[in-house]
Amino acid sequence: MRQIGRLTPGFFLCLYPNLFRMLDALRQYISGFVSLTNEEFASLADMLVIRSFEKKELLIREGEVENYLNFLVKGLARKYFYKDKAEIITQIAREGELINSSASFLSGTPSPYLVETIEPSTFLSITRQQLEKLYENSPRIERLGRIAITHLFLQREEWEHECLRLDTRERFLHFVQNNPDLMQRVPQKFLASYLNMKPETFSRLKHLLQRPRATVREK
């Protein structure tokens, strides 16, 4: 992992010519929740660090307390835990999404999850302490926090509803329709684990998908 300090000094622009694009992506993401003034966004950008990882590098291990909230600007990462010796994946994040051991970050308790990159990845990260400072100083950033956490909660709720309402095949189709990009980028065994199905089942369903449509309908 390579960690670059705070973002403000212009010097870092030489190292990260994409910095403006990265910050734009973050601003875009935030604008889905609240609109911040330039000053408010700058106060947030001031607190960020850029963190770069190779592929298959761990951001956090089981048992550690999560200290970072990470916005993925480039790459692909997954969150998982061990059930006996099997990895159970609970999140796969791509560009423009947040990933960390969220409950550990929010509660300060040890993480049962690991977060690991799948591809080489770059994150805009903020520590818990810095985020708390922002909340103290800006009611609108506090609002951003409330709304972003509410969304985390709702995403989880939606996922639970899906798991209960849809059977294995429906869950697979729903995922494929909504995430064609991940089908290309993510190893099949990870996708199968995320969808809570055996790799064989995943292969079989994928095979079904590739046959002419009429054949799929017969099923």
Added chain:
Amino acid sequence: MGKQKSSYKTALDGLHHYLSRYLPLSKAEFQLLLPYLEIREYDKKVKVTREGEVERYFNIVARGLVRKYLSVRGGEQTIQLAVEGHIIHSELSFFYRTPSNSVVETIEPTVFLSISYDSLEQLYEQFPRIERLGRLIVTDLFVKKDLHYFDQLRKSTRERFLDYIRTHSHMLQRVPQKYLASYLNIKPETFSRLKHLIQQKKG
């Protein structure tokens, strides 16, 4: 009437206490919230929020017992059971302003302290401290939800049952067995068998 009034007072004191666990609120600050609250009373087995309706309220149970369920392949899948002090409503519908795919229904006669979507937005606009309170509450809800989700994935049916019995023995007395079984995602037969096992152990 007098009796009812005093039970509202108890409920409001309970709410003040509940909120103060997240952020200390003075009596005066708490008083500011009161105009935004509604007291809503329901008989048992009444649908408070129906499928397809947009959820208007955020509810805290002041008295009673309520469940939330999804219609799944002709059956009902219970996804939440709430007693005094718990929050229950159709969250996805409330926050996204979309038709609800879950149903909120009372099991016992129930009194809610409720706040409408518009009132909640007004409160957030007017009082930055309420914004903080909201953030702290939703953080806690998320952390609990994550823990619950993690347990669901990691634990066996038997472990889930035993954990629940250990931590929610009061629910066993109040909630019909079929709802508990559905909530724990266990077949009613399995639930009976496990319950029987526990009683044998005790004896």
